[in-house]
Amino acid sequence: MKILLAGHISFNLIAPYTRRVKQILPMSEIGVLGLNRPGTQIRDEDKIVFDEVIEKPTWTKKKLYKVLFSYNFIKHCLSFFIKQKNVFNYKIYLNLKQTIINLANEVLNDEFYKNTFQRFDIINFQYIDRTSTKYLQYLNANNKVVLTFWGSDLMCTAGVELYEEQLRLIDRADRLVVHSLQMREILLSKYGRKYLDKVRLNYFGLEDIKFNKISKAEADKKGLKEYAQKWQIPENKIKLLIGYSGAKSTRHHRILEELNKKSEEWRDKFHLVIPMTYNNNDKEYFKAIENLINKTEYSSTHIVEYLTDDEVAYLYNLIDVFINIRESDAFNATMVETLYLNKINIVGSWLPYEMIKRSGINYLEVEKISDINKALYQVLVGDLNPNIRHNKEKIYKLTSNNYTVPKWCDIYKELYQL
Template identity: 30%
Template sequence: MGGVSENFHGVMNQKPKYILVAGIGKSNFIGQLYLSIHKKYPKKFDIDILGLRLFSNLEKGKYAECFTNQFKIRKSIEIKDLINIFNFKLYLHLFRFIRFGASANYLYSFFKEFVVYATMSKKILKNNYDIIHFHFPTKEKLALFWHIGRNQKYVVSFWGSDLMRVNGVFNYYIQKKVLRDAYKITTHSLELKDQILTKFGRDLRDKIFLTKFPPEEKLYRILDEYSPKIDLIRIRFLQEFNFPLTKNLIVIGHNGFRENNHIQILKQLSNIPLEIKEKCYFILPFSYKNAKDNLYEKECLQELSRSDFSGKILDTFLSWEELALLKLCTKVYIHLPVSDALSGSLTEAMYAGSEVITGKWLPYSPFEDAGLSYYSINDFSELPQIFELAISKNPDQNSALANKEKIRDYFFPDFCAKTWFSVLEN
């Protein structure tokens, strides 16, 4: 793993590194990352972005200081693109893709995308970037990769599901090819680093750096503001959302996807003692859910009823203030997804003082390394016993404050920016 460095090489007036960002279109994560780097290291980097979701008018003002250019992507083929149909590289790639089992649909979409990007990239790559930073390296997010020069330095950043939930021979071929010539590779934990080495080869060891994505500090500022007066505003919040005033709020998961294992969690907890069950109110956040899976919400409601739990599906989009209040009012937060990278919802819950239960199969060594206090289970069968411990635990102000301090020290933007410096500066 590369170490965190703030060595400016003794050159105070060094020309800023020119970086182009490409890949996943989640402007909230991308914007927050490069804004924190810009604030920590002003004038060290000159950053453009390509192929990312356009920022809203509100965000444009927020991120204007850290992005020089934001290039729009184009999906439709124009007349000026037609010359690229005769590009030999296009057919060489297609031939290789067919050998490794690419689907007809992907071959067609790649053909169209390649023809468009061949035109776009000529203009963009004239900027002679020091580094191109590819986020979320799945085949759908690498359109620019096929057009960069042989000597172009590029960094590849895994987010989590782009490593853990991507499989098949063709996807392996694509990622192996991208990693082979990468200048540096980043991920979030030792577990994910080991997955990369196991999957793609131990020769990548010296290329891999551990980094952290900074959180949106707004929620934490609101948590700090509301925490001292939560007893005064708690009742009004609970009444507004029709939550019971005298029960412990238990939140399961952070969205409405099956991968959060809501039903398996509820089934395991169905046999807890009745006196504990009657004191709990279960909340399943479903503001974000799989639009193609209409049955899952109904199945979760049926399981709540079958297990004789009081609770509800919370499908309302919460404001920052409402989200902070929910976290401050939550007694236990249960997060046991199939896979995850490094959950921001866990640090938020721990920062708010909730008892957190998660799984040891998740790559959460950064939480352990920071010394955060939470419960962790090896298997779902252990959940009832651990839940009884968590729900019966008396509030511990010292433990809650210790978690807060550690989260500030190891997961806030200032520290996260340092983890990226040695990746992008050298």
């Protein structure tokens, strides 16, 4: 069984998943297309996890020249010029050499991707946006196709063109994997209930190495003290973790605005921890949040440098409350890890976390962002469900890849036998 993982292929997520699949399906071969590692480069030792790490080549001049008189190149040329509104536009001919190079690149890329997909039995696309939909044209009749929706690709995508691309890939797919019943209903409402039989519920999960790092950091009192000093996190205040990345969808600005309404009363009670170590490409937004942090009366820790897994484990041990009111989300590792540490989570009720509730996991919900201060008042006075700090075992059973990956393997085996 040869499986190709393509689309958004983040090493931190895919590597542990692959290790576990290989344990359950030792005869499988797993390749990855487009492997990346946020915050750093992919090293040779990282690639050992996979049977094959596939990267699109940079084509040499010799290769480019070789295709100039091929049938596919001529077809690409005709298609290009037909699409031009004005074929007599002199600008096209001023850049004719570069146009020819680009078209030759397209021909070689097409051949590369077609040959790549032909070698695999199952193609599992991760995150269904244009990173994945662009590969539809390269799939062959023998490929079994799995689409894994992460959340934002289902709930935050808009526009007729992208919708049509997603729908074509969904129509071609054999299985559609979402995290929860809520996400399933969103998918079926958006694209049609005829796809119900294709849908499976599952989640990637975290490997025990991750849980063990968190527990190890929890027991390391000296290390926790050193990191608290490094990040200037006080011991005598309730630490609020605001989001987990620099993404605008985290809505740091709205959270900070609400907190500032109570700053005079609460500034000596709360310390704000704002990690914006990745997904911070929107420089204007990043600067705006930085300005808000500098103006707030609360003490704060603004972390902007990429953190290792070990550092993240210490950080999550040092906080008390995780505020998670993203615009949309299917699930996120920070929520898993803080619940595993029995930290209080304040969560937007609009987020599709039905599977967490059904597992008996407790957290505070707010219906709108302006309710955050009400939830924090409950934290201050201790008006909480007594089970809110007893989620460790439940979240582990729900999210450990010891439980989730076997379900993935069942999906692969089901498709391989079709």
